[in-house]
Amino acid sequence: MTASRGRAPVSRRERPAKPALSRDGIVAVAVRIMHEEGLEKATMRRLAQELDTGAASLYVYVRNTAELHGAVLDQLLTTIDLSPEAPAGQWRERLIELLGAYTELLFTRPSLARSALTLRPTGPHYLRLVDSLLALLRAGDVPVRQAAWGVDLLVQLATATAAEQGTRKETGAGDDLTFYVRDVPAGEYPDIARVGDELISGTGRQRGRWAFEALIDGIATTGTPAG
Amino acid sequence: MTASRGRAPVSRRERPAKPALSRDGIVAVAVRIMHEEGLEKATMRRLAQELDTGAASLYVYVRNTAELHGAVLDQLLTTIDLSPEAPAGQWRERLIELLGAYTELLFTRPSLARSALTLRPTGPHYLRLVDSLLALLRAGDVPVRQAAWGVDLLVQLATATAAEQGTRKETGAGDDLTFYVRDVPAGEYPDIARVGDELISGTGRQRGRWAFEALIDGIATTGTPAG
DNA sequence: ACCTGAACACCGTTCAAGT
DNA sequence: ACCTGAACACCGTTCAAGT
Numbered sequence A, B: 001m002t003a004s005r006g007r008a009p010v011s012r013r014e015r016p017a018k019p020a021l022s023r024d025g026i027v028a029v030a031v032r033i034m035h036e037e038g039l040e041k042a043t044m045r046r047l048a049q050e051l052d053t054g055a056a057s058l059y060v061y062v063r064n065t066a067e068l069h070g071a072v073l074d075q076l077l078t079t080i081d082l083s084p085e086a087p088a089g090q091w092r093e094r095l096i097e098l099l100g101a102y103t104e105l106l107f108t109r110p111s112l113a114r115s116a117l118t119l120r121p122t123g124p125h126y127l128r129l130v131d132s133l134l135a136l137l138r139a140g141d142v143p144v145r146q147a148a149w150g151v152d153l154l155v156q157l158a159t160a161t162a163a164e165q166g167t168r169k170e171t172g173a174g175d176d177l178t179f180y181v182r183d184v185p186a187g188e189y190p191d192i193a194r195v196g197d198e199l200i201s202g203t204g205r206q207r208g209r210w211a212f213e214a215l216i217d218g219i220a221t222t223g224t225p226a227g
Numbered sequence C, D: 001a002c003c004t005g006a007a008c009a010c011c012g013t014t015c016a017a018g019t
Helices: A023-037 A045-052 A065-080 A091-105 A109-117 A123-140 A144-171 A175-182 A190-200 A204-221 B023-037 B044-050 B067-077 B091-107 B110-117 B124-139 B144-171 B175-183 B192-198 B204-221
Strands: none
Touching: A023 A045, A023 A065, A023 A190, A045 A204, A045 B175, A065 A091, A065 A109, A065 A123, A091 A109, A091 A190, A091 A204, A109 B110, A109 B144, A123 A144, A123 B192, A144 A204, A144 B110, A144 B144, A144 B192, A144 B204, A175 B144, A175 B192, A204 B144, A204 B204, B023 B044, B023 B067, B067 B091, B067 B110, B067 B124, B091 B110, B091 B124, B091 B144, B091 B204, B124 B144, B144 B204
């Protein structure tokens, strides 16, 4: 309450004051650049440039690039709506929906997906997501250890799918596959020849949905070793 | 048979002749460096240096770094023994064994695993592996579309697991997890608190094996959409 | 404590010029 | 066709020196 009598809390001259650095500020700029140009452009040097400072200054607030990417992921996770309770008997549907939302989120940010794969995120919003997934598995009466081990698998599938598909969409490397299944010599690879076009059948959505269904089924029904 | 009469096929002076560049030669050096120091050291510049040339010269033989990594992976895949036929009724065991061998191969080369994840390999030895996996799924009477869609998933799980675990082993970032499951406030994340230590229970091997079992079960029993 | 410029030790890829 | 040096356009991180 002993306020700033008279003197404005801005810098001496009228020029736009250089805002103080902060972890949140750095992350916010990284998120913006990611949306506009992709995470790979949100380098330490670029961030520093946008914040009108030197790259070295950022290291006061973030340990390294990996940690920064973790913070960006957690920020992005705020956009996933975790609130809907699954109606009774609908846990499977809701689980697939949630995993689909997470996949889609990463799908349009392939470089974030690639980072997330080697990150083991620990941010609050990531923990919220994991907690929600566990709640749904519990609603489905999945034994506790299977749920605990399985939740990792589900998230990994989502992340890896996004990293893989998203990157290929980016580099246009996907068409190789369409080619190779047809060009494969049937004599040398009889089983590839046998399944033929099934290797590339279905839409990305259909395959993604089926993948989650299959993995959830396996998690729910396959017993873990005792211990 | 019109052999090199008299003149030795080496360079004029006795100095070690600079061997001609070739795609195989480049890949061989990359494989050696990967074994000795990790794939991340096998950069274009380093390769060129070892081959006593400029980095630009390599681009005559490989399109880019991604393609080079694909060739390295295929080379490494020659070490997996695909020959054993699965005894009747043992397809599941053999499938897990094969996937385990692939995982282990990548596990000690995390940077290769990370590359493989976004690569969609098409080398002959990779196709052999896929063919073998498909043969085993056929031996298990898995419907053809489920096998075709599932084989991708199995390979992805192996690759992602290796990339994730291997990297953490490398950077020592894994211990975070051990911490966070205990430090998580039970009030905010009730389901994480409920499963508690199960989130980190079991050895890497046990979890890996269970993951493959669960996914194989799901692939074998979950129907794909008609079409 | 926070911030900085400069340095260290690198990258992948392209290109004009040579042979 | 193959090979090259040099250039272009970058990286992450550390460190001594300032405030």
